[in-house]
Amino acid sequence: MKRLLIVFFIISFVACQEADILRENPSGIYTADNMYVTEAHFRSALNMLYQNYRNLYYGGDDNSFDLQLATDLSHAGQDGIVRFFSDYPATLDPTAAKVLYHWRGNYKIIANANTIIGRLPASEVPIEAQPQLEGEARFFRALAYRYLVYLYGGVPLILEETTSAKNDFTRSSKEEVIRQMIDDLQFAASNLPSIPDLPDGQVSKEAAKHLLAESALAIGENELAIEASSQVIGNPALALMTDRFGSRRNQPGDVYWDLFQRNNQNRSSGNTEGIFVIQFEPDVPGGGQSTIARTGYQMERWHTPNVPLATDPDDRNLIATGFLPTSIVGRGAGWLMPTFHFSNEIWYDELGDIDYRDMRVSEYNFPRGVLYNNPSGPAKYQGVYFDINTDENQHLLNTSGIWSRGAYPYQTKATTPGDHPSNLILNPETMQLRDIGGVTYTDWYDMRLAETYLLRAEAYLAVGNTTLAAVDINTVRNRAGAVSVDASAVDLDFILDERLRELGIEEKRRLTLSRTGRVYANIRQYNRYNADDIQEHHQVFPIPQSEIDANIGAVLEQNPGYN
Incomplete structure (x- = not known):
């Protein structure tokens, strides 16, 4: 009983101090009034x-x-x-x-x-x-x-x-909203520094004018679109990249491939084409990427083929022992598959064949298959190139117009071919990736100069000047080694296809089609x-x-x- 009374006494003492115990003494209070001062x-x-x-x-x-x-x-x-x-x-x-x-x-x-x-x-x-x-x-x-x-x-x-x-x-x-966008962007363009005067990734006068040109097009302010895009294109600090550059310029590839290699997107790498580049830093707090938890932009995971689902070239059955997801292909899930229009039709020449003079559809940038790479797999598959001519793909294309999820053409800009972070490599001999692969370990273009040319071409088309529209389109096409287009062939369909050819999976395509x-x-x-x-x-x-x-x-x- 004595012990029980002592417990009750302690409880009553603590209870009477409840207000003091629960009272907070914050070291600082953050509100909108004191956090928007300096x-x-x-x-x-x-x-x-x-x-x-x-x-x-x-x-x-x-x-x-x-x-x-x-x-x-x-x-x-x-x-x-x-x-x-x-x-x-x-x-x-x-x-x-x-x-x-x-x-x-x-x-x-x-x-x-x-x-x-x-x-x-x-x-x-x-x-x-x-x-x-x-x-x-x-x-x-x-x-x-x-x-x-x-x-x-x-x-x-x-x-x-x-x-x-x-x-x-x-x-x-819709028009009221877009006119407000134009007002905001004109203010931004008048008050933001030019791109050479800013750190990598910070929005600039040129980014505002690029977006202003697109916004003006959306409501038929075509002269404004021409003016804004011309100011971006005319900036001597900006130019399309036409020569090999960057971290892998001495490896097999081309200048279009160079645009998408690791650490090549910003001005600090010598790139004069990026206008607004989304910044990532792997395994850095706030960097937006992790090689441990598969966090970051997973375009590699979404767009590259799910190669373990590839089929035997001689029938439509899955391979018993599949491909190894590697640092060449990436660790794709095959969720963002190309339409046949994107992978093939937009690249056809006058004879109906893919025009490989255009480097954007080359083996470096838009490969059409993958070499079997599992040394433990069946002997008959060693050295076999699983490409678009598999029975499975022909069957699917003929019956439903789509590719097989295991082997289809894909854009290598989705991944970092042969250049994944080293701690993602499970086997250096086969370059097999760990299960955690799938993030695209590059900075990513939100806006680049090639698109500005295509926006101006669209504006020239809208005012009936197909000659100047063709000049802008051909500036982009000539960089890629593609055959020039004649002014008589320029229409909105051609420009939309050219955007697919140049921008591909970079583009927020739904926004363009909606606009x-x-x-x-x-x-x-x-x-x-x-x-x-x-x-x-x-x-x-x-x-x-x-x-x-x-x-x-x-x-x-x-x-x-x-x-």
């Missing part, structure tokens, strides 16, 4: 915009590839997976997580940019330093609205920091996998149903066809 604070907030954008569109999950999947560029390699666009109506259901991903991710960037813009005037940042910081924030706001307006059409236009609950959003028109109004038509014509399930209203995504339901103070209208 120039260092705003630089930190801007750095978060870069991270937000990289995480949104250069991460490791399937959402990062929504803008290439199910277009005229590529389709799902694994059937029956809704999030891979295996079925358009199911994938673009208004309640789908994928539909919400792009909406919320871009509005997060917009919200953070609005906070920076709104709090700059009252900060301690010197007045002369404020325009550059604001220009950088407005660039990212325009960039985020670019995704929203091309994916969803007209969306709510939010230009100020939201500091309290709001449930009465309404949609602005030009060609999502439905091009997929119906060139994507045999999705041609039967896409419907005309899939030109844009639905507005997420959860956003409509939460917006009880006003009507947030759904896109037609999704009601």
Whole structure:
């Protein structure tokens, strides 16, 4: 009993001190009021915009590839997976997580940019330093609205920091959103430094003008598009790379191949073509890549063939002992397979054969098979090149118009051929990769000068000047060794195909097709996998149903066809 009384006494003493025990004594309180004060604070907030954008569109999950999947560029390699666009109506259901991903991710960037813009005037940042910081924030706001307006059409236009609950959003028109993008980008272009004066990866005057040209095209402001793109092209600090360069210039390859090798994307490597390059640093905190946890942009995993699924060239059966995923091919899953249009049709010459004079379709850049590499496999496969002529591929192409997932043409820019980080190599003799392979270990172009030429060509075409359009297109084609195009052959279809040839899996293809109004038509014509399930209203995504339901103070209208 005595012991019990002592316990009760202790409990009662502790209980009466509860308020003191639970009281917090924070060493510092961080709020928007004290975290947006100095120039260092705003630089930190801007750095978060870069991270937000990289995480949104250069991460490791399937959402990062929504803008290439199910277009005229590529389709799902694994059937029956809704999030891979295996079925358009199911994938673009208004309640789908994928539909919400792009909406919320871009509005997060917009919200953070609005906070920076709104709090700059009252900060301690010197007045002369404020325009550059604001220009950088407005660039990212325009960039985020670019995704929203091309994916969803007209969306709510939010230009100020939201500091309290709001449930009465309404949609602005598509043109209103794009004109706001133009306003933001003109401000950014006037206040950001030129690209030679900035660190690698930081947005520049030229990045703003490149995006301005694209935005102007979207609403028919063609003269503005010509002016903006011409200012980028005319900058003497920028030029297409025409000679071998960089870390592997003495190895077999060509200058197009050099563009995509490790450490070759930035100006510090001598590259004068990159305009906005997404930065990665493997195994560095905040670097966006890990060789231990397979984190980072997994274009290699998605786009390269799943070679263990390759079939015997003499029949359609799987090989009993398969390929070894190697540092040459990468560790592909075969989820982002090329359409036949992308892999073959756009490369045909006047005789209907692939024109290998164009280095962009060479064995270095767009190989059409893989050499069997497993020394423990059957003797009859040793030295066999599994290419597009396998029975399985011929059967699939003849019956359904698609490739086999185990062996198909792919772009080597997806991987780092022969140059994976050393700790990913399981067997140096066979170059077999560890299971953790699949990340693309390079920095990645978000904008480069070759695209600026093609944007200006599109603007020249829109004003009826096919001669100058052909000049710009041929500047890009001549670098690749391709035959020049005659002005009489230049139309929007040719430019869209040239974008595929030059930009391939770099391009956010869905945005381009949406901007030009060609999502439905091009997929119906060139994507045999999705041609039967896409419907005309899939030109844009639905507005997420959860956003409509939460917006009880006003009507947030759904896109037609999704009601």
